[in-house]
Amino acid sequence: MTEIRIRLAVAALLAVAAAPAARAKDSNVQVSGSVYVDYWGIPDQTARTRAPDGIGPEASLKVGVDxxxxxxFSAKACATCHGFELEHAYLDWQPKSWFNVQFGRIPVPFGEYAQRVDPSGHRTASAPLIYDMGRMAYGERTAMNLGVIPQPYTDTGALLYGVAWLGSKLQVWYGAYAVAGLKGSNDLDWMAMRASPYTDNNNEPAGGGRMAVTYxxxxxxxxxxxxxxxSFTAGRYDKAAKxxxxxxxxxxxxxxxxFTMRGEYATRRTDLDPNATYRYDMIDDWFDxxxxxxxxxxxxxxxxNVVYRYDELRRNGMPLPGSSAQLSTDSRIVRYTGGLMITPAQAVYIKASWEYWQPTDFGAFQSWHVGFGGAF
Structure with a gap:
């Protein structure tokens, strides 16, 4: 029944979004979106069984109302390999440049990549490992369990934010928020974050903030x-709030x-259930x-456009019960990426990339992407 309600909500959003196209140019309703289809090829048979390769869809539709x-008001629906989802839906009150409030299901500001998470917003065909949403080798719960925080990270709550200028060259963006927080049971459950109902599982809000200075x-x-x-955030993720x-x-x-150069670092320390049964004797009841x-x-x-990327993801700590026997207490994945983004026409793009993966606990392999998309 919950799944039916989600689909009906998404269908309603799509229907609302279709109407403004015929309205006058001075309408207070704005519609935007993107569609992208990617093929991920992995020649190595062993790696292919531990990665969601093949064709993957990604589409979004955003409606804004002044x-x-x-x-x-802003609402965005998306369709990906996870299915249909209402990615965000919030009201944005902006009385002053230095004092603004968003509330509802909000996009939580964590990291620079969160600002360009749509396929049309970045040149690479895949997301950085620390922010990967699901197109990742050895990313299942019995192995690495994805990255630090899959993007986009959306949650139920409120964000207080603003912009201040220090002279004519320095801009400071700042924000602080209280949200329901991440969910799980003895490690985070990312699918629970993407599924209705979008409520807190332990009645203990999480909090955090971000600040960015731009010259x-x-x-x-x-x-x-x-x-x-x-960026910073913290909270409790299990039902018992322990x-x-x-x-x-x-x-x-x-x-x-x-040239445009970017770099990001992210880390998360997560408590483990000390009462569970583990492969080794537990020394620390947490992992990084x-x-x-x-x-x-x-x-x-x-x-x-040409893009080059080096990224890595590391997990230090006790493997979860039921984890792959190959997963050690110090597991790391290193990846080298080279990619192209071709724009044959306005708002239309083609992506192609080659990747070389080097996991410490699993065999190295190569993969490639080719995708076609557009934005409006």
Missing amino acids: IHDDLS ASDGDSFIGDISLGG LAYVMWGADATMKLGP KQGWYAELEHPLGGHL
Whole structure:
């Protein structure tokens, strides 16, 4: 019955979104979205059984409504390999540039990648390992259990945020929030975060915040915009509210002429259930999940962009009960990526990439992506 309600809610959002297309240009309703289809090829048979390879869809539709000068509404539905989902739905009250409030099911600000999580917002065909949503080798719960925090991270709650200028060049974005928090039982359950009802499982809210400082350059300067950011969140994730998680990250972005450089680090410490039965004698009743990526992109002509990325993900601590026998107490995945993004026409793009994976507990392998998408 819950699944039927989700599908009906998504269908209603799509129906509402279709109507504004015929309205006048000065309508207070805005509609945007994207569609992307990716094929992930893994020649290695062993790795293929531990990764969701093949064709994967990703589509989104966002509807924004300007209610009045200070209040707006935004809702976004998406369809991915996880199925249909209402990704966010919130009211945004903006009385001042330095004081604004979002409340509802909100996109939680954690890391720079959260701002460009849609396929049209980044050049690579896959997400960084620390933020991967499900297209990851050895990402099942019995192995790495995905990354630090799969993006987009949306949750039920409220966000207080604002923007301040320090002179004419430095912009500071800041935000603090209280949300239902992550869910799970002896490690996080990411599917529970994407499934209705979007309520707290333990009646103990989680909290966090983010701050980013951006240097705004002159338009003709070789040194372009430079941004530095930091994010933090913490809460308890089990029904009994006894198991905690603490997560923080740092990010940096710089533009030098035609080059854009990015880097992010994220880490999470998660409590383990001390009463469960484990493979080894427990010393620490928690484990660490951490990783980082560095990325460089630049154009080649008017319709081609090239991107290079190095990223890694590490898990330190006791493997969960039922985990793969190959998973050790210090497991790491390193990945090298080279990719192209071709824009043959406005708002249409083709992605192609090659990846070399080096897991410490599993065999190394190569994979490739090719995808086609568009945005409006």
